Amino acid sequence: MPELPEVEVTRRGLSASLPGSFVKGADVRERRLRQPVPADLAATLEGQRLVRIDRRGKYLLMRFDHGTLLVHLGMSGGLRVLPPHTPARKHDHVDIRFEHAVLRYSDPRRFGLMLWIDGWQDMHPLLDSLGIEPFGAEFTGAWLHRATRGRRCAIKQFLMDGHVLVGVGNIYASESLFRAGIRPGTAARRLAGTRCDRLVDAVRETLTDALAAGGSTLRDFLSADGEPGYFQQHYFVYGRDGQPCRICGTPIRTLRQGQRSSFYCPSCQK
DNA sequence: CCACGCTCCTGCGCGC
DNA sequence: TGCGCGCAGGAGCGTG
Structure with a gap:
């Protein structure tokens, strides 16, 4: 189950290849996660560039030109970078298609989360009440x-x-x-x-x-x-x-x- | 504010 | 070999 190290490993893995890429489209095969995946996710993301990926606790913050895709892996979630047109399998719920790769979200137990936040200011109730970071200077x-x-x-x-x-x-x-x-x-x-x-x-x-x-x-x-x-x-x-x-x-x-x-x-x- | 228990979901391992 | 059951768990939320 993803805890902070797994989330950070994922963040680093994605950061090695994806930033700078533009979204060509997105496919949502299953919207029912902890909260519903936004119905208009594909329209929101299309044409935007992924700038960088941050982490807050176990949340991944994917920074696009006009906002932030908030992703939590829950219990069984995972993000992988795959070649275009890789066939989807069971539990592959969301694809974000870039020109040279597809970012695929899989989550058998669907405890994860994928939400859109306008801007990079992290104005979201889920982020407001988070505790301190274990690698932060405050944690003494x-x-x-x-x-x-x-x-x-x-x-x-x-x-x-x-x-x-x-x-x-x-x-x-x-x-x-x-x-x-x-x-x-x-x-x-x-x-x-x-x-x-x-x-x-x-x-x-x-x-x-x-x-x-x-x-x-x-x-x-x-x-x-x-x-x-x-x-x-x-x-x-x-x-x-x-x-x-x-x-x-x-x-x-x-x-x-x-x-x-x-x-x-x-x-x-x- | 604090403590606690419930809930979501699927795959797996176990006992019979 | 197959079935049913219990467990695993992040974290929000409701209750007392």
């Missing part, structure tokens, strides 16, 4: 310590709250907490300053490693050129219930938090 131990004061929720759920911090989903939340030596069920407000420092470092390291490995994958994710990422081979705890901790050998345990599975080592994490 001091910030985390302050932000968690009074919060009774578990630190794992706090990390995954996109209105606080963007880009950390279920997989990397578990992985980051393992690296920081903090149990996922710990109440956010009980973290002392030094543990906040350590957690901030762990989040950055986890995301950096995932990015360097090309993003992770469960089953669905392919980067922009169609190559799967390989970070999943490096998971310390995610999906490893009952298997020995890679550090100390203690069996990894699982925990249900807010309808999500968390994984942790009862020995390495306190």
Whole structure:
């Protein structure tokens, strides 16, 4: 499932070939995503040049001459650059046709999103309330310590709250907490300053490693050129219930938090 | 403001 | 071999 590293890998992949190209047309085969794909998307995009691609959290912001195509990959979404006239398969919902390539959006579970915003000012409710970026200067131990004061929720759920911090989903939340030596069920407000420092470092390291490995994958994710990422081979705890901790050998345990599975080592994490 | 649970959707793995 | 079931999950939204 695309988390921040996968989205960033996609952004870089697309940015290598598409900017500067003009849209010849678009084909929307399935409009029913999280919100409906605009009915007039093809008419809107036709003739516009793709200038560049930005990212905010897990949203991709494709900057065209007159506005921004906002794309979220949801759970199972992917964007790929393909040769013109490549036949569409099941779940290939949207094509944006450029002169020398087609940008294809596929999303079996249709949790993704594709919306048009006029201009480049990112005036959209979905973007207004997003939290801070994990690679931004604001994200420090001091910030985390302050932000968690009074919060009774578990630190794992706090990390995954996109209105606080963007880009950390279920997989990397578990992985980051393992690296920081903090149990996922710990109440956010009980973290002392030094543990906040350590957690901030762990989040950055986890995301950096995932990015360097090309993003992770469960089953669905392919980067922009169609190559799967390989970070999943490096998971310390995610999906490893009952298997020995890679550090100390203690069996990894699982925990249900807010309808999500968390994984942790009862020995390495306190 | 905060915490929590529900919802969207499809593919896969499991048990029988 | 096939069927039905439960699970996976980002994030908005409604409720208390």
